[in-house]
Amino acid sequence: MISEASGRLDDLLRSVGEASGRSPAPLERWNPPDCGDIDLRIDREGVWHYAGTPIRRPALVKLFASVLAREGERHVLITPVEKVGIVVEDAPFLAVDMAAEPYEAGERLVFRTNLDDLVRCDTEHPLRFEPQAGADGVRPYIYVRRRLWARLTRAVFLELAERAEEREVDGRRLFGVASAGAFFPLAPADERNGT
Template identity: 35%
Template sequence: MSNIELKGFSAASSAGLPPVHTWSPPFCGDMDMVIKANGEWFHEGSKIKRPAMVTMFSRILWFEAGEYFLVTPVEKVRIQVEDAPFLVTGWQWIATEQGRAIELVTQTEDVVVLGVDCDFWMASYQQEERPYVSMRYGMSALVGRNVFYGIAESLEQVVTSEGVGMGIISAGKSYLLIKDE
């Protein structure tokens, strides 16, 4: 097991994301850290209870070749992710240049706009259909049940490359949720 060295990570990252895509540190081993399917983060078997700590770790999360890593300018450690590393916990309609759009907020304070910064899809996890959105560096976020139900109240008729049915339109992009038979 490895403990990640945070000396090379600036606390100023709260104003934005650190440039992890520019870092190429050496792989230093595995860390006993797991992001559970419900969005909770665990280290050495104990839940990380401080939201600020989870948010800090999420800022240095990197996805590569199907695996997840925490990276700093000087080291890279592998962690485990059961499903998606992020969880969407809030949403609202906003106005954008592309029209009315859904702004999504994760438990780690990431903010993305559906149709601008991310896309939406349904996928199966342990034989359950779940909603997801794309996130930075090829990662994804599970859309929390309460958020999904709130968004589902805005269903309308859509036509997409997957077919015709009920869905949502955000920033001018249509997302099919229920395909017509």
């Protein structure tokens, strides 16, 4: 753990600020030393906290998110001069809006995250549905970048569910969602029909 928390955040801010002019940041070209973990956390609702206090400056959160990646099970902020680990309780982003745009094979779903990233759902940015115990059923996600996912808010998931359809895939009837010519299974059709 990093012991000098206030100085570490200033160093991190300075490092991220130096890289903020690039879009997107070329994290794959940087190989900074791993400086351990910093007291930065993204809660289940997508709120970023530093030392237990929510970060209220959207520009600062977006700056941090622009250098966020996942390495194995660890979420890290990578700058040209250092890499630090942070805690992510579920997914680092939330998908808060959804729309459909025309596409050569029908429609393509487009999601907006809580940090204003636009993500077009296709085979490179797939949907995934994680089974959950209890009344929740499944928890939906869309791939954003760098092994990072956005969890769909309940309202967006309900909107997505209205677009769900039944299809046969590899001899099985599946209930799922189509986007950009791809089909993303949600559940076997017999589970949906209660059989």
